[in-house]
Amino acid sequence: MSENAVSLTSPRALRTGLSRVAAGRAATYALVIGLLVLPFLLQGSWLYTLGICFANSIGVLAVSVLVRYGGEVSIGHGFFAAVGAYSVAILEHRLGISLLVSLPVALVLGVLLGICFAWPSRNLSGIYLAVSTMALALALPEVINNAGEWTGGFQGLYVSRPVIPGIDMSLQRYFVALVLLIVVAYGLDRLRHSRQGLTLLLARSHPAAADAFGTRRVWARVSVMGISCGIAALSGVALGFSSSTVSPSGFTLWSSIFLLVGSVVSFYGLSLPRALIGGAFLTLVPQFLSGSGAWIPVLYGLALLIVILAGHFAPKIAAMLRRHPEGL
Amino acid sequence: MHAQTSALTGRGISLSFGGIKVLRGLDVEFRAGEITGLIGPNGAGKTSLFNCLTGAYNPQGGTITYAGHPLNGLPPAARAKLGILRSFQTVALCPDLTVLENVMVGVARNYHAGWLNAFLPLSRGNREYAEMQSAAERALAELGLRDTAHLLPGQLPPGMLRLVEIARAIVGRPSVLLLDEPAAGLNNAETRDLTRTLRAIASPDLVMVVVEHDMDLVMSICNRIYVLNFGELVACGTPDEIRQNPDVVRIYLGSDDD
Numbered sequence: 001m002s003e004n005a006v007s008l009t010s011p012r013a014l015r016t017g018l019s020r021v022a023a024g025r026a027a028t029y030a031l032v033i034g035l036l037v038l039p040f041l042l043q044g045s046w047l048y049t050l051g052i053c054f055a056n057s058i059g060v061l062a063v064s065v066l067v068r069y070g071g072e073v074s075i076g077h078g079f080f081a082a083v084g085a086y087s088v089a090i091l092e093h094r095l096g097i098s099l100l101v102s103l104p105v106a107l108v109l110g111v112l113l114g115i116c117f118a119w120p121s122r123n124l125s126g127i128y129l130a131v132s133t134m135a136l137a138l139a140l141p142e143v144i145n146n147a148g149e150w151t152g153g154f155q156g157l158y159v160s161r162p163v164i165p166g167i168d169m170s171l172q173r174y175f176v177a178l179v180l181l182i183v184v185a186y187g188l189d190r191l192r193h194s195r196q197g198l199t200l201l202l203a204r205s206h207p208a209a210a211d212a213f214g215t216r217r218v219w220a221r222v223s224v225m226g227i228s229c230g231i232a233a234l235s236g237v238a239l240g241f242s243s244s245t246v247s248p249s250g251f252t253l254w255s256s257i258f259l260l261v262g263s264v265v266s267f268y269g270l271s272l273p274r275a276l277i278g279g280a281f282l283t284l285v286p287q288f289l290s291g292s293g294a295w296i297p298v299l300y301g302l303a304l305l306i307v308i309l310a311g312h313f314a315p316k317i318a319a320m321l322r323r324h325p326e327g328l
Numbered sequence: 329m330h331a332q333t334s335a336l337t338g339r340g341i342s343l344s345f346g347g348i349k350v351l352r353g354l355d356v357e358f359r360a361g362e363i364t365g366l367i368g369p370n371g372a373g374k375t376s377l378f379n380c381l382t383g384a385y386n387p388q389g390g391t392i393t394y395a396g397h398p399l400n401g402l403p404p405a406a407r408a409k410l411g412i413l414r415s416f417q418t419v420a421l422c423p424d425l426t427v428l429e430n431v432m433v434g435v436a437r438n439y440h441a442g443w444l445n446a447f448l449p450l451s452r453g454n455r456e457y458a459e460m461q462s463a464a465e466r467a468l469a470e471l472g473l474r475d476t477a478h479l480l481p482g483q484l485p486p487g488m489l490r491l492v493e494i495a496r497a498i499v500g501r502p503s504v505l506l507l508d509e510p511a512a513g514l515n516n517a518e519t520r521d522l523t524r525t526l527r528a529i530a531s532p533d534l535v536m537v538v539v540e541h542d543m544d545l546v547m548s549i550c551n552r553i554y555v556l557n558f559g560e561l562v563a564c565g566t567p568d569e570i571r572q573n574p575d576v577v578r579i580y581l582g583s584d585d586d
Contacts, residue, residue: 187447194446194453195436195460202422202433209420212382213496214408214437 028272032182039174047174049287051242054177057279058184059235060262062228064275065188067268069197070224071204072125076133078256079140080110080229082246084236089157089246090150099163099176103237110233111226118225122218137256141248156247159240177238181279184231185272191227192270200224232259258282265307281307334360334395336381336412336504336535342389343376343559350376351387352559358504361532365550365567366539369579372556374539375417378506381537382414383407394504409437411503415493415510417539421481427492428477431464434496467499468492471525486513491522504535511542523549547571555579 039047059081066074087106091097121132144151151157163172191197203210203220211217240246259282266278285303289296336358343351351373358364366374379385381392383404392399399407413434421430439460445453468474471491481489490510497505510526511519519542526549530536540546546553547567555563555576563573570576 190448191446193457195432195439195441195456196443196446198422198425198429198433199436201424202430205422205424206420208384208404209416210433211384211404212408212414212416213433213500214405215433216403216405 024271031273031276035178039171044170047170048242049283051173051177052239053276053279053283054174054181055235055238055242055279056259056262056282057235057275058177058181058238059232059259060266060278060282061181061184061188061270061275062232062235063259063263064266064268064270064278065231066224066228067263068270069200069204070221070228072224073130073260074133074228075130075253075256075260076136077228077232077259078251078253079133079136080114080232081236081239081255081259082140082144082251083110083113083229084233085240085246085251086144086151086157086236087233088237088240089152089159092159092161093152093157094150096161098161099159099237099241103234106233106237107230110236111230114226114229114232115222117229118222122221134253134256137251137253140251144248144251152247154248156245156250159244159246163241173242173244177242180234180238181275182272184234185270185275188270196223261304265304265311267311334503334533334535336392336394336537338377338381338390338392340390341377341380341387341392343373343380343385343387350559351380353390354556354559354561356554356561356564358535358537359552360503360535361530362551363526363530363536363538363549365546365553366537366556367541367543367546367553367570368556368562371558373559374556375508376559377556378414378508378537378539381504381506382412411500412506413497413500413502413504414506415490415497415508417508417512419481419486419489419493421489421492421496423481426478426480427473427484428461428464428468430481430492431467431495431499432460434467434499435460435463438500463499464495467495470498470528471495472521487515487518490514491518494522494525498529503533505529505537507536507538507540509539509541511540511545519545 038050042050059077062080063074063077066072084106087109088099088102091102091105092099117133117136121129124132145153148154160169162169163176199210199213199215200220200223202213203215203217207217207220210220236251239250243250262278262282265281266274269275269277281303285300286296289299289303292299338354338356341351341354341356342349354373354377356377366377368374376385380387381399383399383402383406386401394410394412397410399412422433425433439456441450441453441456444450445456465474465477468477471494473488473491473495476484476488476492481492484492490513494507494510497507507526511522514522523545526536526538538546538550550567553563553565553567553570554561555570555573557579562579563570563576565573
């Protein structure tokens with residue numbers, strides 16, 4: 001084919017693309033450094049809020065993974081977050097086990113339960129799968145309340161054992177959630193550039209083609225659900241540790257719906273900055289609006305609309321400005 | 329002898345959807361070392377036969393074997409692992425993956441690094457990914473697409489997307505290569521290049537079957553041609569035999585009198 005070999009990429013365009021990628025990476029590194037330094041500049045209540053924000057960001061990533069790699073939506077991921085949170089709380093409460101041990105247990109439980117849910121629902125998609133995940137979220141509070149001997153019932157359980165004894169707990173609550181978020185975002189960046197990531201993406205967009213190249217669609221569905229639910233369990237771990245309490249009120253149907261909202265606000269992004277946008281929308285916006293009384297739901301809805309519209313139109317406006325630099 | 333044992337064979341393949349008979353007891357044999365053409369009017373059952381051979385459809389009757397091993401009941405992924413690969417009539421590339429990454433998927437079945445390698449910077453995963461990249465780059469270079477490696481499919485014209493699909497199919501060194509209308513959307517120059525490329529891809533161990541409407545392409549590259557019409561085999565032979573077959577001329581190629 002050498003005679004008609006095509007060249008659609010100019011060296012300049014390639015350089016521009018590569019420099020954008022490099023700039024994105026540099027911005028992420030700068031963000032990580034900023035977040036690592038932040039606790040030494042802020043007061044206690046902000047550390048607490050940011051810890052929750054990081055935990056929610058991990059939950060947002062869990063939903064976004066399902067959307068990006070599976071093409072499906074969940075409104076029941078609060079269930080898997082609860083699995084992670086209660087794993088940590090129960091293991092600490094019953095056996096005095098530290099987060100360092102309970103975290104991998106929570107991760108494995110999240111993945112296994114995700115697979116257990118994915119297998120029977122492997123042929124469901126779209127609204128049917130979403131509604132079946134909702135069933136999990138609806139049933140969860142009752143399950144927790146009825147297993148009160150283990151879960152502490154309505155009042156829940158405290159998570160107070162430090163990861164590293166002797167270090168200020170407010171710092172630990174901040175850094176555990178942050179480190180987990182960074183690790184999850186890094187892992188997902190690796191997944192995108194792995195054999196499994198490539199095949200999962202093809203299975204999402206063209207299941208028949210993936211099948212024809214050796215990737216069974218059932219394997220793809222179950223794998224994505226396992227990954228997503230494992231990450232949701234990690235978000236529960238971070239949420240339980242950072243908030244120091246685990247109770248049914250933290251894992252209602254609304255919690256699951258808000259994780260989906262965070263994912264939509266972040267435009268299903270799997271990078272650290274995108275996840276933080278989603279997590280911040282779930283955590284910081286309600287806090288900023290807390291003085292608005294009865295107007296909170298209206299203002300929250302308005303903020304949601306503004307973010308979605310801005311995210312939708314900003315790239316188009318930017319592209320238009322690039323085409324007409326002298327002005328519109 | 330070798331070519332005979334590596335043949336992809338179908339005996340009495342029958343396929344129906346509801347009351348509509350799509351394939352009616354087809355007997356076909358696609359031999360290694362040959363390029364076999366599969367032609368016929370729209371609706372003749374060419375793509376349905378491909379789907380039966382790759383496991384996308386389960387025929388209600390007949391047997392399919394490759395190198396003597398029965399394939400009936402094997403899912404598409406298992407057949408892919410045997411090296412039975414295909415391109416699609418409608419381009420089936422992932423829009424979120426670059427051209428290079430799409431082609432890498434074609435060789436993914438040959439690697440087995442576990443899930444930890446997908447999330448952590450472990451040496452085995454890194455090595456396998458680099459090998460997949462190199463193989464995909466070679467396949468793209470073979471088809472003259474080296475410079476498109478980092479573009480997304482949405483940035484390429486339709487004809488070139490077909491070449492990317494072929495690159496994805498050949499990168500995994502298939503034992504059976506089924507190409508569904510590879511020249512659709514290509515201009516004359518690209519079709520000439522494709523002709524050369526398909527000849528270059530052909531090897532003594534490879535069973536290659538081409539469904540195509542471009543008769544010049546089919547007649548110039550194929551050793552044997554099967555002609556289908558309404559799910560039945562009308563003729564089988566060399567390009568010269570097919571050209572002179574009055575049934576084929578009547579139903580498909582058009583006669584001089586028309």
